[in-house]
Amino acid sequence: MSADALSSVFRALADPTRRDMVAMLADGDATVTELARPHDLTVQAISKHLKVLEDAGVVSRSRDAQTRPAHLEAEVFDLLTVWLERHRQRLEERYRRLDEVLATLPEDPLPTETSPAAHHPDPDDGARP
Amino acid sequence: MSADALSSVFRALADPTRRDMVAMLADGDATVTELARPHDLTVQAISKHLKVLEDAGVVSRSRDAQTRPAHLEAEVFDLLTVWLERHRQRLEERYRRLDEVLATLPEDPLPTETSPAAHHPDPDDGARP
DNA sequence: GTCGTGTTCAACCATGTGGTTGACAACGTT
DNA sequence: AACGTTGTCAACCACATGGTTGAACACGAC
Structure with a gap:
């Protein structure tokens, strides 16, 4: 509950299981049991993962009889x-x-004013992908 | 070394301090002490954060005298x-x-292929390389 | 050499995270 | 009402994470 939205989202997506669930949900809404089927985990674990995604705002839940389908936001x-x-x-x-x-750069060695110059250019590399 | 690359990257960026460091590094390479200055943390803590970013491949380090400037990848x-x-x-x-x-779907047994009639709100722009 | 600066390593601690099992609530079916 | 399904809550455990302090290492300057 502490972290900002961005941190929550990044953290939610840092887990491969949760990213897998997101991939599934990208193809369509799914229930907890459906999401749990391909993973070798208990339904409770998937429910927890889903809660993490929900708290991060990655998915929303709806109500349909006894199921609560998850929807990717x-x-x-x-x-x-x-x-x-x-x-x-x-x-x-x-x-x-x-x-x-x-x-x-070639010439112009002008010291000029008393600039605080907190940042300095780093003459390290020059390569750029 | 356990998780896949994507998990490492997401996890590395899930911390606000580390994202702050990334933001700094986007403006230019910086040393550990420079990165530590604006944050109310010990240099060791920043060094650890930097190691997380480095292990995730987010930054690389070089050697320059006694400093080891970090470079955003x-x-x-x-x-x-x-x-x-x-x-x-x-x-x-x-x-x-x-x-x-x-x-x-409509009960018309005669599907005229006209009127696609977008039913869903389109989220935003399309492909962008 | 000795000193100072920058960085990392090691040990330690508190808290968070991902997983389990077991019990329980909510709902449709019979 | 009793039952099976679906989902969550609670307690627990092993381990990772983020932070600290203190010592050690690497290097340039004196």
Whole structure:
């Protein structure tokens, strides 16, 4: 209950069994027993896994007689995509700046003002996948 | 070394401190002490977090005198994106099939192939490389 | 060499996680 | 009402995780 939404989602998806359940649910809603069938686990364990996914907002449950089908929520994919794209962009921006620095580097050793300069460019690698 | 790559990556990113470190590293390589500065944690704790990220392949380390700068590996973003997009597509495929079934379901024994009539709200944009 | 800085290793502790078994609630069927 | 199905709750256990402190290692500077 403590962690933020993103942490909950990442943690929920960090388990292979739960990712498997998500894969199943991507093909269609399923009940606990259906989700448990292909896995060599007790129904209680699957129920717990499902609760983790539910608490993280990855799935929602409905009520249908004695079964409670689980439904995959598509929003989480958007949440993760946003996070991913943001950092991907920061990475690209970083390389862009690095290229700029390298372009203006040849001369111009201008010490200039008393800049605090908490961050410094790292002249390490230059390779980029 | 137990879990598969995807599990390791998800687990590594499930911690807000580690995600914070990743955010920092997206702006530029950094040493352990630099990464530790903004967080109210001991350097050892940050070193452990960094090891988790390293074992998951999220970052790599280099050697520069007595420091060992951490470098964010961009490939992991691709790994996560692939997983995300695969399941997003399965979800879309599922809804497409559902619409097909609903289209052929009416009691008309004469299915005119017109009016696909999207029944489901479409989540967001489509494919993006 | 000695010193200081940066980093990691080792031991330890509290809490969380994933699994089990067993009991129980809710619901449809007979 | 009794029964079988479905799902959850509770207690328990082994182990992983995130944090600490303290010692040790690696390296440049003095």
